Amino acid sequence: MTETDQTVPLAVVIGSVRAGRFGPVVAQWFAERARRRAGRPPFSVDVVDLLETGPDTGFAERIDAADAVVIVTPEYNHSFPGPLKxxxxxxxxxxxxxPVGFVAYGGLSGGLRAVxxxxxxxAELHAVGLRDTVSFHGASGAFDGAGRPREDAADAAATVLLDALAWWAPTLRRARDEQAAGV
Incomplete structure (x- = not known):
């Protein structure tokens, strides 16, 4: 099996825990989009909901098990949620x-200030933040009743982000393995 055939474990983190939050809708869409990505390598997706895990009940282990992470975050007060911090x-x-990608949502800025x-x-955690981001402006109106984005641009942005993760994840995995082996 070649490196490009190996499944990439991808953690999709829901960063909001507020009542009435929209994050699960956005995260489930992105997770499904990652699962059905046509390119290689394929992703195995673990949706990590901070409302369920918090920082003390398996969060670290699930991040450790992933080779790539996508943080789904709203923008609260020009930043990201406190529980995510x-x-x-x-x-x-x-x-x-x-590699860490971002799917952001919010009002006029689409969550980009949070990103x-x-x-x-x-960067302080020595993660590799990816440039390409999926952003939803006016998020509650950006999705239909079935939880799908109304605009095709969302799928296009998700493809760009997933393709970047598919390149970075095995590349950085190889580097981590070589470092651990003393190569």
Missing amino acids: TALDATGGEWRAK EQLRPVL
């Missing part, structure tokens, strides 16, 4: 040399 602060080496606040935090 708590979860990030409760971890460390689990993020080292792993910009996340980038330096992830």
Whole structure:
């Protein structure tokens, strides 16, 4: 089996825990999009909901098991949610040399200010934040009743992000393995 045939474990983290949150709709769409990606390597997707896991009940282990991570985050007060920061602060080496993508949602900025606040935090954890981002402006109106985006641009942006993760994840996995082996 070649490296491009190996399944890439992908954690999709739902970063909001508020009542009435929209994150699960966005995360389930993205997770399904990752599962049915046509390219190689394929992804095995683990949706990690901070409402269920919190930082103390398996979050670190699930991030450690992933070769790539996508953080689904809303924008609260020009930043990302506090529980997401708590979860990030409760971890460390689990993020080292792993690619991290972003799916953001919010009002006019589409959650992009939250992503910009996340980038330096992830850099401190030695993660590789990817440039390409999926963003939903006016998120509640951007999805139909079945949980699908109304605009085709969302699928196109997801393809770009997934393709980047598909390249970075095995590349960084190989580098981590070589470092662990002392190569």
